[in-house]
Amino acid sequence: MEFMCGVTPGSMPRHRAECYHYLLDAAIKMYQLGIDWTTPEHGPINSAKRLRSVASPGVPNGCHTAKSSKHCVVLDIEGTTTPISFVTDVMFPYARDNVRKHLTSTYDSEETKEDIKLLRIQVEEDLKIGVVGAAPVAPDDAGKEEVISSLVANVEAMIKADRKITSLKQLQGHIWRTGFERKELQGVVFEDVPEALKNWQSQGMKVYIYSSGSREAQRLLFGHTSYGDLRQFLCGFFDTTTGNKREARSYFEISQSLGVDNPSQILFITDVLQEAVAAKSAGFEVIISIRPGNAPLPANHGFRTISSFSEI
Numbered sequence: 001m002e003f004m005c006g007v008t009p010g011s012m013p014r015h016r017a018e019c020y021h022y023l024l025d026a027a028i029k030m031y032q033l034g035i036d037w038t039t040p041e042h043g044p045i046n047s048a049k050r051l052r053s054v055a056s057p058g059v060p061n062g063c064h065t066a067k068s069s070k071h072c073v074v075l076d077i078e079g080t081t082t083p084i085s086f087v088t089d090v091m092f093p094y095a096r097d098n099v100r101k102h103l104t105s106t107y108d109s110e111e112t113k114e115d116i117k118l119l120r121i122q123v124e125e126d127l128k129i130g131v132v133g134a135a136p137v138a139p140d141d142a143g144k145e146e147v148i149s150s151l152v153a154n155v156e157a158m159i160k161a162d163r164k165i166t167s168l169k170q171l172q173g174h175i176w177r178t179g180f181e182r183k184e185l186q187g188v189v190f191e192d193v194p195e196a197l198k199n200w201q202s203q204g205m206k207v208y209i210y211s212s213g214s215r216e217a218q219r220l221l222f223g224h225t226s227y228g229d230l231r232q233f234l235c236g237f238f239d240t241t242t243g244n245k246r247e248a249r250s251y252f253e254i255s256q257s258l259g260v261d262n263p264s265q266i267l268f269i270t271d272v273l274q275e276a277v278a279a280k281s282a283g284f285e286v287i288i289s290i291r292p293g294n295a296p297l298p299a300n301h302g303f304r305t306i307s308s309f310s311e312i
């Protein structure tokens with residue numbers, strides 16, 4: 001179990017509830033791999049329905065749906081508040097096209113030194129496990145140009161592979177900052193989003209973002225939309241520093257941060273089925289967003305879907 005959970009002595013969960021979510025993530029992975037898992041308490045976990053009932057102990061199916069009990073809404077960005085095409089055809093190319101310029105002009109800043117440190121660690125890990133596109137980063141004494149060229153090659157490969165890793169996302173956020181400041185970028189949200197944010201706020205619900213994009217990038221996007229600054233409707237931002245969006249323990253962390261009594265008081269909206277499964281496993285209510293350009297979902301996924309926030 002230790003191997004499958006990825007639990008190392010340094011990352012051992014501190015509390016019983018946290019431990020539960022580590023084990024749950026392992027169960028989800030095994031379920032996704034098609035391996036049956038049997039526990040004395042739950043019996044065989046060999047179907048999506050069984051997984052859901054184990055994942056939300058004590059909360060019968062269908063009891064998550066009462067609208068009035070929701071206190072918080074947590075929103076994914078790409079494919080939920082924002083078209084995938086804006087992220088992949090505008091944001092990512094902007095970062096790719098400006099990475100060399102950004103690293104060159106900010107090379108000696110503390111922020112960029114930290115970005116480079118994180119990238120070096122990531123590339124070393126990638127090289128160990130043979131990630132395609134990873135190439136050694138030149139040592140500092142090879143000189144600025146060499147270091148930057150080797151970093152650019154890695155960052156380009158990471159962007160191409162759409163990797164949701166903190167080192168890349170932090171750097172992208174810093175590159176995008178310049179783009180928003182210079183008005184070369186403007187945040188795009190679907191037209192129903194501003195109205196829904198306003199309505200939720202007026203109903204006393206707190207709205208948060210959970211995206212793989214860095215918190216700074218999220219604030220930039222929502223702060224510079226064609227509908228104006230939407231950050232006034234948002235209570236907080238979560239990114240990959242809270243955890244991987246496909247793991248139940250990340251949602252456990254979010255529910256702890258939000259301080260709600262019961263995770264079922266949190267509604268999470270995403271377009272990614274694995275994220276929906278992980279959030280549901282942590283006890284969240286989940287709705288899957290179907291927007292133009294989103295990937296098709298498998299049949300019988302079992303989640304409620306919407307194509308506009310006005311349906312909520």
Ligand SMILES: CSCCC(=O)C(=O)COP(=O)(O)O
Pocket residue numbers: 076077078079087091164169210211212213214217218221245
């Ligand atoms: C903050 S805008 C850029 C979003 C981003 O970098 C990304 O990878 C989208 O991830 P999400 O988790 O919102 O699907």
